[in-house]
Amino acid sequence: MFKPYFFILITFFYCFYSQAQQPKKPTSSEIYQAIEKLNFLGSVLYVAAHPDDENTRLISHMANEVKARTAYLSLTRGDGGQNLIGPELKELLGVIRTQELLAARHIDGGIQLFTRADDFGYSKHPDETLAIWNEQEVLSDVVWAIRNFQPDIIINRFDHRSPGTTHGHHTSSAMLSMKAFDDAADHSKFPNQLKSVAVWQPKREFFNTSWWFYGSKEKFDAADKTNQYAVEVGDFYPALGLSNPEIAALSRSAHKSQGFGNTGTRGSDFEYLELIKGDAPTDRNNIFEGIDTSWNRVNGGQPIGDILKTVQANYNFKNPSASIPKLIEAYKMVQKLENSHWKTIKSEDLKNVIAACAGLFLEAAAASHLATPNSTVSLNLEAINRSSQNMVLTSITLSDGTRIQKNTDLKFNESHQFKSQLNIPSTASYSTPYWLETKGTLGMYKVDDQSLIGLPETPKEMTATFNVSIEGETLAYEKTIIYKTNDPVKGEVYKPFEIVPIVSSHIAEPVIIFADSQQKDIQVIVKANQNALEGYVQLDRPQGWRVFPEKQNIAIINKGEEQILTFTVIPPKNQSEGVLTPKVYIGKDVFSKKLVEIDYEHIPFQMVLLPNESKVVRLDIKKKGENIGYIVGAGDAVPESLRQIGYNVAIIKPEDINAETLNRFDAIVVGIRAYNTVDALKFKQKQLFDFVEQGGNLIVQYNTNGDLIVDQLAPYPLELSRDRVTDENSEVRLLNTTNELLNYPNKITQKDFEGWVQERGLYFPNKWSKEFTPLLSMHDKNEPPKEGSLLVAKFGKGHYIYTGLSFFREFPEGVAGAYRLFANMLSVGKETIKRDVQLKD
Ligand SMILES: [Zn+2]
Numbered sequence: 001m002f003k004p005y006f007f008i009l010i011t012f013f014y015c016f017y018s019q020a021q022q023p024k025k026p027t028s029s030e031i032y033q034a035i036e037k038l039n040f041l042g043s044v045l046y047v048a049a050h051p052d053d054e055n056t057r058l059i060s061h062m063a064n065e066v067k068a069r070t071a072y073l074s075l076t077r078g079d080g081g082q083n084l085i086g087p088e089l090k091e092l093l094g095v096i097r098t099q100e101l102l103a104a105r106h107i108d109g110g111i112q113l114f115t116r117a118d119d120f121g122y123s124k125h126p127d128e129t130l131a132i133w134n135e136q137e138v139l140s141d142v143v144w145a146i147r148n149f150q151p152d153i154i155i156n157r158f159d160h161r162s163p164g165t166t167h168g169h170h171t172s173s174a175m176l177s178m179k180a181f182d183d184a185a186d187h188s189k190f191p192n193q194l195k196s197v198a199v200w201q202p203k204r205e206f207f208n209t210s211w212w213f214y215g216s217k218e219k220f221d222a223a224d225k226t227n228q229y230a231v232e233v234g235d236f237y238p239a240l241g242l243s244n245p246e247i248a249a250l251s252r253s254a255h256k257s258q259g260f261g262n263t264g265t266r267g268s269d270f271e272y273l274e275l276i277k278g279d280a281p282t283d284r285n286n287i288f289e290g291i292d293t294s295w296n297r298v299n300g301g302q303p304i305g306d307i308l309k310t311v312q313a314n315y316n317f318k319n320p321s322a323s324i325p326k327l328i329e330a331y332k333m334v335q336k337l338e339n340s341h342w343k344t345i346k347s348e349d350l351k352n353v354i355a356a357c358a359g360l361f362l363e364a365a366a367a368s369h370l371a372t373p374n375s376t377v378s379l380n381l382e383a384i385n386r387s388s389q390n391m392v393l394t395s396i397t398l399s400d401g402t403r404i405q406k407n408t409d410l411k412f413n414e415s416h417q418f419k420s421q422l423n424i425p426s427t428a429s430y431s432t433p434y435w436l437e438t439k440g441t442l443g444m445y446k447v448d449d450q451s452l453i454g455l456p457e458t459p460k461e462m463t464a465t466f467n468v469s470i471e472g473e474t475l476a477y478e479k480t481i482i483y484k485t486n487d488p489v490k491g492e493v494y495k496p497f498e499i500v501p502i503v504s505s506h507i508a509e510p511v512i513i514f515a516d517s518q519q520k521d522i523q524v525i526v527k528a529n530q531n532a533l534e535g536y537v538q539l540d541r542p543q544g545w546r547v548f549p550e551k552q553n554i555a556i557i558n559k560g561e562e563q564i565l566t567f568t569v570i571p572p573k574n575q576s577e578g579v580l581t582p583k584v585y586i587g588k589d590v591f592s593k594k595l596v597e598i599d600y601e602h603i604p605f606q607m608v609l610l611p612n613e614s615k616v617v618r619l620d621i622k623k624k625g626e627n628i629g630y631i632v633g634a635g636d637a638v639p640e641s642l643r644q645i646g647y648n649v650a651i652i653k654p655e656d657i658n659a660e661t662l663n664r665f666d667a668i669v670v671g672i673r674a675y676n677t678v679d680a681l682k683f684k685q686k687q688l689f690d691f692v693e694q695g696g697n698l699i700v701q702y703n704t705n706g707d708l709i710v711d712q713l714a715p716y717p718l719e720l721s722r723d724r725v726t727d728e729n730s731e732v733r734l735l736n737t738t739n740e741l742l743n744y745p746n747k748i749t750q751k752d753f754e755g756w757v758q759e760r761g762l763y764f765p766n767k768w769s770k771e772f773t774p775l776l777s778m779h780d781k782n783e784p785p786k787e788g789s790l791l792v793a794k795f796g797k798g799h800y801i802y803t804g805l806s807f808f809r810e811f812p813e814g815v816a817g818a819y820r821l822f823a824n825m826l827s828v829g830k831e832t833i834k835r836d837v838q839l840k841d
Pocket of ligand 1 (some may be wrong): 049050052167170742
């Protein structure tokens with residue numbers, strides 16, 4: 001079913017609640033702003049690549065000062081970023097960042113849109129980006145967004161003319177936006193879309209430049225800006241008590257998983273726009289010049305504009321409901337207009353303003369936050385009119401088709417509460433992000449339903465529509481069914497009402513590594529989402545792997561309870577990998593999805609259904625040495641990964657770094673970015689180097705070069721650079737094939753560099769003293785070979801190894817070659833090795 005209005009009605013009233021899921025209850029001043037907005041018929045589409053790329057000052061200014069419909073089209077959902085608030089990564093991080101963008105738009109008054117492009121990680125050049133994204137599909141989605149949203153003005157965050165100077169996703173976003181500006185108006189482009197949308201020609205396109213494109217604020221201040229449009233964005237909104245940059249800062253601070261807390265400023269400030277397409281406005285202060293943004297742009301709209309101007313002029317801040325009769329008059333006239341984009345938008349806006357003026361509160365709350373298909377849930381319905389405006393609740397229609405006839409007068413401040421039952425049909429879709437329902441590719445989500453493309457989240461199917469008659473006109477208010485509860489600490493808490501499968505299951509660990517042929521016990525956790533669940537569980541496994549017992553019964557009495565089953569997994573003799581999938585059989589049905597819950601205070605509770613798979617890897621790996629000391633840096637899962645393959649790993653606190661502690665270990669490993677983040681290491685280099693000199697083995701993982709806390713990273717000169725190899729499939733050449741690190745105890749070959757994820761590595765050294773031996777050479781397309789990814793040096797009786805290879809990314813994904821190479825690094829310099837190598841030579 002095509003529901004164009006989802007595109008339109010995502011945000012209307014500003015919202016400063018910390019819980020984005022609570023219903024908006026606009027103040028009198030906010031209602032006034034919304035009325036002002038009814039009189040502006042113009043729109044702006046801001047385009048960039050990631051959650052957090054958007055310029056919230058400009059979005060807020062456009063939405064709140066200009067009163068334009070303003071949307072941010074983020075090509076991706078930011079899956080490739082880091083998560084500072086919890087363990088979710090990749091697609092689950094994309095779900096969080098989607099919700100953070102929605103929270104940001106609730107604050108700055110914008111609307112949020114996406115494409116199907118996946119944030120697969122860093123790329124240096126748009127050529128690389130567009131080869132991994134499906135360029136035509138992403139372009140199609142930008143065109144789709146333009147044809148749906150119908151922007152008068154498009155603003156790009158990035159410069160389409162500077163490939164290679166920023167993230168490839170960034171430049172690509174601007175390049176695709178430039179192309180889509182023309183394609184959206186062309187009938188021959190993406191003609192399938194024209195079944196549900198018309199072509200659209202935006203009027204002009206700008207590039208929103210900034211000081212960082214000039215290198216520094218000083219250079220930007222000094223730059224010639226005669227070609228640019230300066231937009232004053234330091235507005236102050238008395239109705240909100242906030243400056244525009246203060247709203248923008250609140251919005252930016254919604255990006256909590258990225259740690260983008262921001263402090264607002266006050267006072268005059270400017271954003272700069274360079275015209276890159278369309279005709280140039282002569283008025284440098286009005287980028288909408290030449291675009292009719294009044295009701296005159298709609299055929300027959302002028303009298304509506306006249307009424308709404310009167311409403312605005314006569315608005316009574318003490319009694320907003322006095323505006324309702326005129327607003328209804330305008331609403332009726334809008335209904336008589338021929339069908340158009342603005343008719344749909346302004347009808348909904350008017351309905352919302354009317355409800356806000358009346359203090360009309362309508363809500364449908366389910367008795368539970370979860371339900372399964374083919375079940376019934378109790379609803380608590382509430383309707384109250386807090387104005388003297390006469391109105392009648394004629395009926396309520398539920399999404400299951402139930403029509404509750406009411407004809408109840410909604411008298412001033414008289415609360416009406418009643419109960420009903422909602423049937424969840426057996427065909428109801430599960431609540432889960434629509435873009436994760438089908439497996440996509442590295443660069444693209446797969447979405448089969450065109451009407452969903454671009455939407456920030458899956459439309460909720462379960463609704464209650466309150467039909468309210470006011471001044472002879474029936475207004476239908478569709479409310480998504482929610483769940484709410486009282487928390488003793490937080491007070492009223494809202495949660496989305498979700499449809500889930502009757503059972504879900506997962507294996508405790510997403511990746512299980514077998515370093516030898518020893519069996520391992522794994523736990524399958526089965527959760528019932530209905531009472532009295534009975535059935536059995538079997539595990540699908542790769543060929544050559546064995547699982548005992550073959551199947552296990554489950555019997556769970558209460559909804560919400562879990563049962564834990566232990567299966568024994570026996571790996572094959574040789575290197576092998578694949579996935580284990582628990583399947584839960586209930587009657588004739590089979591369930592093989594896991595249900596992931598994401599629960600943070602700054603975004604609504606999220607439920608995500610994912611394929612229930614754990615990767616199993618049987619490594620062909622030999623190890624020398626057992627006891628590893630780990631010095632934690634910025635945080636990585638390397639210690640757990642090394643434990644999985646049988647090492648004893650102890651975490652060493654910086655204050656415990658001394659000869660006595662270090663000598664207990666076969667090797668010491670320094671975690672990622674430790675020399676950027678752990679100040680105490682400043683004073684520990686000598687102890688670490690002494691340890692090496694005495695025969696120890698020290699492995700240092702990547703650090704960035706900008707904020708090193710030590711002058712001397714290694715016992716010999718070593719300089720970090722920004723060299724990185726982002727193509728995880730780039731060819732790797734072995735430089736010193738006889739070096740023990742590539743031979744003992746595991747013989748390293750090209751095969752060990754297959755199946756790597758996201759990248760090879762980053763911040764490789766580009767200068768080192770002659771004591772270092774480089775072992776690997778690799779590079780991205782069109783770049784010279786880089787030899788600094790893995791360096792080893794003999795120092796005294798021991799060894800120092802520096803590596804920018806991304807072991808911290810490869811280990812959690814079970815990449816076999818990364819484990820084998822690391823095992824060699826840990827083994828370097830053992831007495832036995834030297835003998836062995838000599839014997840071999
Ligand atoms: Zn970005």
